[in-house]
Amino acid sequence: MYKNVLKNTSVNLFSIILVAILFINSAVSAQSTGKNPWAIKDVGTLPPISSLTKGFWLKGELHIHSSHSKESSNNSVAKILAFSQSVGMDFICITDHDNHVDGDVAHNTWTDPEFKSDSVLLLYGAEWTTTRGHGNVFSAKPYNHQLLYNVRDQRDTVIGRIKRQLGIHLSANHPSGKDNFGYSYDLVNSIEVWNSVVWSKNANAIMIWDDMLSSGRKLTGRGGSDAHHGTPDSPDKATANSGQRNANYVGTPTTWVFAKERSSQAVIDALTNGRVSISSNPYAPRVEFYADLNQDGTMDMMMGDNAKATGKPVKFRVQLTGEHIPEGKFTITVIKDGSKFGTFEAEGKMPMIDFTDTPKMLGRSYYRVIVEGPGTPYPQVPGAMTVNGNMVGLSNPICFNFDPNF
Numbered sequence: 365m366y367k368n369v370l371k372n373t374s375v376n377l378f379s380i381i382l383v384a385i386l387f388i389n390s391a392v393s394a395q396s397t398g399k400n401p402w403a404i405k406d407v408g409t410l411p412p413i414s415s416l417t418k419g420f421w422l423k424g425e426l427h428i429h430s431s432h433s434k435e436s437s438n439n440s441v442a443k444i445l446a447f448s449q450s451v452g453m454d455f456i457c458i459t460d461h462d463n464h465v466d467g468d469v470a471h472n473t474w475t476d477p478e479f480k481s482d483s484v485l486l487l488y489g490a491e492w493t494t495t496r497g498h499g500n501v502f503s504a505k506p507y508n509h510q511l512l513y514n515v516r517d518q519r520d521t522v523i524g525r526i527k528r529q530l531g532i533h534l535s536a537n538h539p540s541g542k543d544n545f546g547y548s549y550d551l552v553n554s555i556e557v558w559n560s561v562v563w564s565k566n567a568n569a570i571m572i573w574d575d576m577l578s579s580g581r582k583l584t585g586r587g588g589s590d591a592h593h594g595t596p597d598s599p600d601k602a603t604a605n606s607g608q609r610n611a612n613y614v615g616t617p618t619t620w621v622f623a624k625e626r627s628s629q630a631v632i633d634a635l636t637n638g639r640v641s642i643s644s645n646p647y648a649p650r651v652e653f654y655a656d657l658n659q660d661g662t663m664d665m666m667m668g669d670n671a672k673a674t675g676k677p678v679k680f681r682v683q684l685t686g687e688h689i690p691e692g693k694f695t696i697t698v699i700k701d702g703s704k705f706g707t708f709e710a711e712g713k714m715p716m717i718d719f720t721d722t723p724k725m726l727g728r729s730y731y732r733v734i735v736e737g738p739g740t741p742y743p744q745v746p747g748a749m750t751v752n753g754n755m756v757g758l759s760n761p762i763c764f765n766f767d768p769n770f
């Protein structure tokens with residue numbers, strides 16, 4: 365019995381020592397492997413950059429309300445489409461408020477006999493109008509909007525599941541101020557950084573965009589007039605808001621996309637990948653923004669593209685393109701990682717500036733530009749130029765070391 369006690373004691377002692385050794389071992393290994401898995405690391409090989417020449421610059425309107433939105437006036441689908449065609453728009457998305465039809469845009473805006481065009485690409489969409497703010501849906505083909513409407517008050521994880529299931533492009537609308545987008549930005553592919561002709565209203569939207577870009581969310585910035593009111597057919601049909609039509613209508617601002625082909629799907633793809641810039645109206649110069657990675661004189665990437673930083677200097681080029689560039693000086697402000705990098709001046713028939721910088725090898729960087737200068741008249745919306753001020757255009761970012769699997 366005494367022997368047994370001894371034996372048991374030694375077994376127990378052995379167990380205690382064994383447990384102690386295991387505990388110390390696991391503590392040490394937790395320390396060695398417990399590195400922050402989210403720490404900045406090499407981004408690895410990135411997908412190749414698409415051709416800079418095989419494609420078409422297409423311009424369009426991505427936020428407008430027809431008579432299927434209750435607050436709109438004198439703005440039938442036919443009126444919007446005829447106007448869009450007359451000013452040379454390539455695509456348009458009529459984004460009526462889904463709450464006015466209990467989510468059933470498919471049997472309202474899209475089945476309207478006027479919802480057809482021979483020359484303008486019509487995207488399918490709606491303004492998701494919820495208690496937590498507004499977002500636009502863009503799709504090349506009809507989708508089940510009712511499903512998105514039904515989950516508007518659910519947790520973001522539920523909404524994210526439905527969004528993926530529908531295969532739609534979701535965009536945060538007027539992200540600051542009234543009806544600001546109150547959902548996670550992880551749900552969206554783009555953000556409305558220029559809402560309506562009144563550019564000055566967008567300062568907070570731009571701040572949110574920079575915060576999202578700086579945190580690794582490669583969201584495309586896009587525009588939208590959010591116009592609700594058309595020209596009355598006769599003076600007695602005028603409303604208190606009819607005057608807005610003369611300053612804010614289709615194309616104030618205009619969103620340009622570099623699409624691989626002339627199709628609705630190619631427009632959506634460009635919107636998602638970020639080869640997009642925004643101009644104050646359809647006739648204002650288009651901002652193009654390129655980078656030459658190896659300084660061989662040929663541009664290798666444009667806005668929306670993402671490359672691996674090599675540690676060598678990169679030459680950037682901003683140019684304004686258009687048939688009738690107004691005379692005068694344009695001021696081009698370059699923003700790098702949310703802060704001002706520099707200001708440049710350009711003038712002439714094709715205003716252009718170059719600048720050089722070396723993006724850091726480890727961690728993300730991005731560059732985007734703002735162009736201000738002489739306004740371009742928009743005779744079909746004559747009051748636009750006065751309200752818009754000297755804002756000309758906005759680029760999307762050129763990115764380095766963004767994780768494509770983020």
Ligand SMILES: [Zn+2]
Pocket residue numbers: 491498537538543
């Ligand atoms: Zn809205």
Ligand SMILES: [Zn+2]
Pocket residue numbers: 427429491590
């Ligand atoms: Zn709206």
